[in-house]
Amino acid sequence: MNMNEETVRRLRGLIVFTVAVVVVGVNYQKLFAAAGALLKMLAPFLLGGAIAFALNVPMRFLENRLWSHLVKKESRYKRPVCLILAIVGVAGVLAVVMVLVVPELFRTIMTLERSIPQFFANVQRALEGLFADYPEIETYISSVEIDWKSTLEQIVFFLGHGAGTVLSTTVSAAVGIVNGVATFCIGFVFALYILLQKENLARQAGRLLQAFLPEKAALETARVAKLTEKTFSSFLTGQCLEAMILGSMFFITLTLLQMPYALLIGVLIAFTALIPIFGAFVGCAVGAFLILLVSPVQALIFIVVFQILQQIEGNLIYPHVVGGSVGLPSIWVLVAVTLGGSMMGVLGMLIFIPLTSVLYALLRETVHRRLRVKQEEKNTDKKLSKIDRKR
CATH class of the missing domain: 1.20.1440 (de novo design (two linked rop proteins))
Structure with missing residues (x-):
C-alpha cells in the first residue's frame, strides 16, 4: 500500500499520542507528584502574577484618568508614581478596615462572653414557662446547667497558651510561616517587576507567539488573552x-x-x-x-x-x-460558583465566574460564526437552485 507524506505524518502523530497516553496512565501518580512539586516551585511567581493583576486595576485607573487630568503630559515618573499610589491606596484601605474592625471584634467577643450565657438562661426560662404544664420536661430543662465561665476560660486558655505552645514547639509550623512570608515577599517583588515593565512583557509575549505559532493561531491567542484580562479586570x-x-x-x-x-x-x-x-x-x-x-x-x-x-x-x-x-447569564453564574466552590473553595468561586464568562463569550462567538456560515451556504444553494431552474 502506498502512503503519502500526509498519511505518514498522521500515523506518526497517532502513535506518539497513544504512547503518551499509556505513559501517563501508568505513571499518573508520579506525574501528579511532579506537577505538585512544580506548582510549589512556581508558587511565588503565580502569587506575584495575581498581585500584579490586582494592583494593575487601580494603577491603570491612576495612569489613564488621574495622571492625564492633573499632569496632562507623559513623564518617566508616571509609572512609578502611579504604582506607589496604588500600593499605598490598597494598603491604606486594608489598614483602615483593620483599625476599625479589630477593636470592634474584640469588643464583640467580650460582649459575647456575657451575652451567650444570659441568652441561653433566658431561653431556658422561656422553655420552662412554655412547658409548665409538663412537669417532666420542665424538670429536665431545669436540670440542664452549663458552666459558661469555666468553658470560656478553657477556650481562652487554649488560645492564649495551648495554641501558642503548640506553634512554638512545632518546627514545621515555624517553617511554614517563614516559607509563607518568603513566598509573599518574592511574589510581591515579582509583581513590581511585572507592573513596571508590563508593556515590554506584553510585546515579548506577542513576539513569542508569532515565532512559535502560525499567524492565525497567534492572533487568536492574543485576542483570547486580551478578552480574559478585560473580563477579569471588570x-x-x-x-x-x-x-x-x-x-x-x-x-x-x-x-x-x-x-x-x-x-x-x-x-x-x-x-x-x-x-x-x-x-x-x-x-x-x-x-x-x-x-x-x-x-x-x-x-x-x-x-x-x-x-x-x-x-x-x-x-x-x-x-x-x-x-x-462578565456578560454571563444568571444560571451560568450559579453553575460557575458551584463548580468553583467545590473545586477550589472561595478562591474558586471568584475565579470561575470570569473564567466561565470568557468561555461563554468564545462559545457564543463560535456559534454565531458557524450559524452565519451555514446561513450563507444555504443562501448560496438557493441562488444556485434558482439559476438551475431558469436554465
Whole structure:
C-alpha cells in the first residue's frame, strides 16, 4: 500500500499520542507528584502574577484618568508614581478596615462572653414557662446547667497558651510561616517587576507567539488573552465596588435603626459579598446570630432589612455597577460558583465566574460564526437552485 507524506505524518502523530497516553496512565501518580512539586516551585511567581493583576486595576485607573487630568503630559515618573499610589491606596484601605474592625471584634467577643450565657438562661426560662404544664420536661430543662465561665476560660486558655505552645514547639509550623512570608515577599517583588515593565512583557509575549505559532493561531491567542484580562479586570473592579456599596448601606441602615454590631456586620457583609450569590447570605446568617443574642426582635428586623437591601442591591445597584462586565447569564453564574466552590473553595468561586464568562463569550462567538456560515451556504444553494431552474 502506498502512503503519502500526509498519511505518514498522521500515523506518526497517532502513535506518539497513544504512547503518551499509556505513559501517563501508568505513571499518573508520579506525574501528579511532579506537577505538585512544580506548582510549589512556581508558587511565588503565580502569587506575584495575581498581585500584579490586582494592583494593575487601580494603577491603570491612576495612569489613564488621574495622571492625564492633573499632569496632562507623559513623564518617566508616571509609572512609578502611579504604582506607589496604588500600593499605598490598597494598603491604606486594608489598614483602615483593620483599625476599625479589630477593636470592634474584640469588643464583640467580650460582649459575647456575657451575652451567650444570659441568652441561653433566658431561653431556658422561656422553655420552662412554655412547658409548665409538663412537669417532666420542665424538670429536665431545669436540670440542664452549663458552666459558661469555666468553658470560656478553657477556650481562652487554649488560645492564649495551648495554641501558642503548640506553634512554638512545632518546627514545621515555624517553617511554614517563614516559607509563607518568603513566598509573599518574592511574589510581591515579582509583581513590581511585572507592573513596571508590563508593556515590554506584553510585546515579548506577542513576539513569542508569532515565532512559535502560525499567524492565525497567534492572533487568536492574543485576542483570547486580551478578552480574559478585560473580563477579569471588570469583574474584580465591579465586585469590589459593589461590596463596598453594600457594606456601607448596611452600616448606615443599622446605625440609623440603632442596632448592635452595625460596623462589624457592615464590614462582614462587604467581605462576604465578594463571593457572588452565596456570600451576602453568609453575612446575613452571622449578623442575625449576633443580634439574636442581644434581642430576638431586632434580629427579625435585621432579616427584614437584609431582604430589602438585598433586593435594592440586586435590582438597582448590581446591574449598574457590575452590569454586563462578565456578560454571563444568571444560571451560568450559579453553575460557575458551584463548580468553583467545590473545586477550589472561595478562591474558586471568584475565579470561575470570569473564567466561565470568557468561555461563554468564545462559545457564543463560535456559534454565531458557524450559524452565519451555514446561513450563507444555504443562501448560496438557493441562488444556485434558482439559476438551475431558469436554465
